Amino acid sequence: MCDARPVIEVMKLLYQKGMITVLSGNASARCGDVFLITPSGVPKNDIKELSVVSLNDLKWRGPKPSIEYKMHALIYMKTDARSVVHAHNPKAVLAAKLGLPLDPSEYVETAYAIRELARVPPLEAGSEELARRVAEESTRADVILLEGHGAVALGKDPYEALNKLEALEYLAELALLERAVRG
Ligand SMILES: [Zn+2]
Structure with missing residues (x-):
């Protein structure tokens, strides 16, 4: 999958x-020993060119990659994911902050989309620690909720990873609505 x-x-x-x-x-897709990743500081609705990062030495070609490029690299080194997408899912972040249970097996759509949901505690964006913790969880989970931050999903392509992030957001929306209705 080398299509940008x-x-x-x-x-x-x-x-x-x-x-x-x-x-x-940020989002990326793997092609052999390199991955394509969204550049840093470019409006996400108007990306023209992706960075190309080597999995051998983490050197890149093209525009400067997203600050989370090491997280993407470590996930590709540890799993067979072909794409990694990171968003800031507002409802999922809020539901986690409120301590609401988020169980993908509870609903048909989320059970279908998400195999395993993991969590990591709040950690600095772009840090080695965040990259390491998320990559560790990615060996058993295909969606990782980053408390106080957002979520990361692994997929066979960017659309599958996006679908998982949307499923997580749907799950969080239902959890928040359930809390509101029950009081
Ligand atoms: Zn982020």
Whole structure:
């Protein structure tokens, strides 16, 4: 999968759906020993070119990659994921903050989309610690909720990873509505 278009399209969709702000979030796709990743500091609704990062030495070609490029690299080193997408799912972040249970097996759509949901505690964006913790969880979970931050999903392509992030947001919305209705 060396096509940049799905990565660029997924970022537009995340922005349109309010799951990232115009300069946040990132997505990548693996092609052999390199991965294509969204650049740093470019509006997510108007990405023209992706960075190409080597999995051998983490050097890149093209524009400067997202600050989370090490997280993407470590996930590709540890799993067979072909794409990794990171968004800031507002409802999932809030539901986690409120301590609401988020169990994908509770609903048909989320059970179908998400195999395993893991969590990591609040950690600094772009840090080695965040990259390491998320990559560790990615060996057993295909969606990782980053408390106080957002979520990361692994997929066979960018659309599958996006679908998992949307399923997580749907699950969180139902959890928040259930809390509101029950009081
Ligand atoms: Zn982030």
